[in-house]
Amino acid sequence: MSSLAELRGNLASRITRPALGVLSRTGLKPDVLTLLGLAINIGAACLIAIHHFLAAGILILLAGLFDLLDGALARFTNRSTKFGALLDSVTDRISEAAIFCGLLVWYMSTGSDLEIVLVFAALVGSFLVSYIRARAEGMMLECHVGLFTRAERVIVLAAGLILDQVFIALWVLVVFVYVTVVERLFYIWRKAKAGGD
Numbered sequence: 001m002s003s004l005a006e007l008r009g010n011l012a013s014r015i016t017r018p019a020l021g022v023l024s025r026t027g028l029k030p031d032v033l034t035l036l037g038l039a040i041n042i043g044a045a046c047l048i049a050i051h052h053f054l055a056a057g058i059l060i061l062l063a064g065l066f067d068l069l070d071g072a073l074a075r076f077t078n079r080s081t082k083f084g085a086l087l088d089s090v091t092d093r094i095s096e097a098a099i100f101c102g103l104l105v106w107y108m109s110t111g112s113d114l115e116i117v118l119v120f121a122a123l124v125g126s127f128l129v130s131y132i133r134a135r136a137e138g139m140m141l142e143c144h145v146g147l148f149t150r151a152e153r154v155i156v157l158a159a160g161l162i163l164d165q166v167f168i169a170l171w172v173l174v175v176f177v178y179v180t181v182v183e184r185l186f187y188i189w190r191k192a193k194a195g196g197d
Contacts, residue, residue, distance in 0.1 A: 057161030
């Protein structure tokens, strides 16, 4: 699992590295990128609610790029702060909730009961994945394991919107976010047991 986390880190570094030099010279603060990403995701959620799935999917990918860049810029310019990390986590949760709420609005208007259940299940599962990691860090345990971190969830949902296959994307999300929940719980249980807790 650690190799998977390293692979994600290396891929993120390759994506962000070309832009960091330019961004650092602009004097742009990492928190501004974080808030811009949030604003783009809220815009995407509004587009989803009125069934402009293609445009919404593209915006979600753009917001995902901002999400990669804010932390990378903070580290590159030595501006990493505890508040910045907290703001990033909070805006990630708001962004994810906004996207799923956009889907709920659309599916409620079409009377698609199964899709509504899937959206709700995916939302709860996604929040659980992040919550488990936060609680683990509160216990002084690293928890980067799992197949479906935020990056994978963003990619799958954006792809589903762009390809107009949201139903399939929701099923993939529901299955794999709960697999990730179980993976993380089991990982923390083993770590806690090894530490004598």
